[in-house]
Amino acid sequence: MTSVVIVGGGPGGYEAALVGRQLGADVTLIDSDGIGGSAVITDCVPSKTLIAAAELMTEVGRANELGLMLRDGVRPEGLISPDLTAINQRVKGLAMEQSADIEERLVRHGVDVVKGFGRLDGSGAVVATTPDGGERRFEADSILVATGATPRTLPSAMPDGERILTWEQVYDLAETPTHLIVVGSGVTGLEFASAYLALGIPVTLVSSRDRVLPGEDADAAAVLEEVVTRKGMTVLGRSRMASVTRDGDTVTVTLEGGQSVTGSHCILALGSIPNTAGIGLETAGVETDKGGFVTVDRVSRTNVRGVYAAGDCTGVFMLASVAAMQGRIAMWHLLGDAVSPLDVWKVSSNVFTSPEIATVGTTQQQIDDGTYQAEIVMLPLATNPRAKMKGLHDGFVKLLVSPGSGRVVGGVVVGPNASELIHPVSVAITARMTADELAQAFTVYPSLSGSVAEVARRLHHFDR
Template sequence: MPDTTSPRPAPRVVVLGGGPGGYEAALVAAQLGADVTVVERTGVGGAAVLTDVVPSKTLIATAEVMTLVDDSVELGVRFPDSPGGDTDAESSVSVDLARVNERVKRLALAQSQDVHRRLERDGARVVRGQGRLDGPERVVVDLADGGTETFTADVLLVAVGAHPRRLPAAMPDGERILTWTQLYDLDTLPERLVVVGSGVTGAEFASAYEALGAEVVLVSSREHVLPGEDADAAAVIEDVFRRRGLTVLNRTRAQRVERRGEGVVVTLDDGRTVEGSHCLMAVGSIPNTEGIGLQEAGVALSASGHVEVDGVSRTSARGVYAAGDCTGVLPLASVAAMQGRIAMWHALGDAVAPLDLGRVAANIFTAPEIATVGVTQADVESGRVPAEMIKLPLAGNPRAKMQGITDGFVKLFCRRGVGTVLGGVVVAPRASELIHAVTLAVEHRLSVDQVAQSFTVYPSLSGSVAEAARRLHVHPAPR
């Protein structure tokens, strides 16, 4: 007899937010045969593409060139037309910030359009508007072109991101007092930029703007910059900052920031004041979870307003998942994307494993960069992880000597008595590329001997990874 049963309808997936967590989830859902709708308020790619990761790293790419120019004198490069003589690289090369920022915004928009086209090519519908939950299975969208549209969802993913934290006594005006999303509207380089906040965002922009030619003051409430990172790595960055002429004010907070004429005045909690032409507020971010019906739909939020999720991105509401900065798991585009993929694999019945933060590689785009993966020195020193550690300064690496690199190191951790690679830290130019070998070792539970016995190019910076592994060689126990 012929089969008269009706085919099962495709599951309806609604993704609220088009950033990395949202669009990667949508691509997976479309691949698995779902009927996918992506609701995005500002543009596909979200803040990561339009105002955060892509723009900041594009700006930093220009800063990298300026750093190379500044350091090239030591390699024998001369600038005969420079005002300060033929060795004065800094005064002979300058940056046109208007052109830099025009390129930044152009590339960000192009990346957003690329992702938009990919979503539509793979069968997802993209809806421009502000979405909110009406229970765990319905999304109401205030459309950008007017009117509203309601979507019913079998699976709902919340990936609404976060926005810069604003302090009442230092409210950004978009001209002199700025968040990191507003920097790309500047036409001229700040003469003196005061950066409030010495976490990843503050350190990256302080490093970049100093390289671009601005005078920079970094206000840090902690004893050192980058307080949440590897202490040795943070010490290198702070030392480089000071040597390059960047002023670091430790153990003090900005009490208020005021516009004064064509500049700003930052008042510190110890009574001192710092004057500048501009001030960048880099004091953290706030999840975009308020007023979109999450708690009313049964989605639990933390005290900070982040969506609480488990290892497969489930929230407390049945059928509702969440990914990205709104979850507070790790503010990385790569983590957001993986959370989104995991959510769809789980929701649509594909093979899936919970998110493992121990395998996440992260990078800070200062000069030099800091790249990390796996366990940390704090894990080892606290006794939580029994491990051996080795740190090799890059100054001893032949390729580093040839390139004039004097700052940085490679640090590896391995399981005590066994030699399994557990993690590492690389501080170097393009550390984001060098960490991949360590990430592979952590991911596949390689031993230090396996890493050490792999060929590396001579001379190369990656040779220091193999050398560090050799020095952690575990001798076999005597028979």
């Protein structure tokens, strides 16, 4: 029986462990922070639970437009207000329940779950330092490193866990912010800024770039920035943070130009650093890049035979879904099962703002800079009958199609539940479908997904 030791219990680690047991390996999983990792305990599950509360506030805010009022002409949104303490209690409760469910499943399938800090001892063993200070050594035929990443901080902007916070610390807020400053206009920063804005909290976003979400579709980012600005968010573009300081109940963010903005709380969304220091990679000879991320190929192999890596510690595509797939691919490869190398082009991703932004495949930027060629059609969501019924005005569906074959090569959806609406586009790309084939699949009328089919129909060429 092949022995596999996995260091890290996030999606890359626990999904790999389940596959390893399915294929008959003897699997030990060593974890120090809680099964599920940051995705379950401090990042994806908590943030999306918080966002779920914000989404309901947004829905209620549209009630009057749909003709809904309580008796005596009172608007529903006037009767609802967020209890951040209760929201955070639910957030943390659901995270811990999910973590416990995953651990129970691992144990039920025969994975040896060890609580401790794992470090490689060469390429054939892992030593776990347990909570009582003891050590346990595990020999391994193969090792998977899946240690994740943590929020990046700067000496000039150090979190205190009370008013200057990383995104992992927001769920311990003891009071509702009176003015929240979010530093960083990437995905994480925008998700929190959008959520707290929807909960009725004044938000200022500090962005060092000329637009929000610089890594996302430019049309989608423009829609989102217009929406959040219309809803009252202050967006400080081209404003690089120099420092964040606290004086009592006041937090001051000083910008490089000398200007400053004050608030009651600040969330730092400055990116992530890999958890690769002190885990024995150098001893084992495992290569990392200048940022500390483990270098892997498309089947999750490192440069050292028998040592694999998966998830955020590789920096390949920092999504829970990608981490899980990297972990599965590693097990399939090392245990000799059929395996397809990771293809990040097929990865669908989502920004959980209001509205959501979902993308997959080739991007508009790649078309604009000449990397690829594609025909593009974009249809405003406001033209969709179901959107009109629901009082939705912001968003669009965009499809990118190869000019020769008519094959769908990319897509963007902006709107409520974009994370669900992107799936047919993702399937079309994976199955190498043409726009005509996508258009000919039935959609429900009326439905928001009907816009996906409508855009595909508009890409039809009689002579193709």
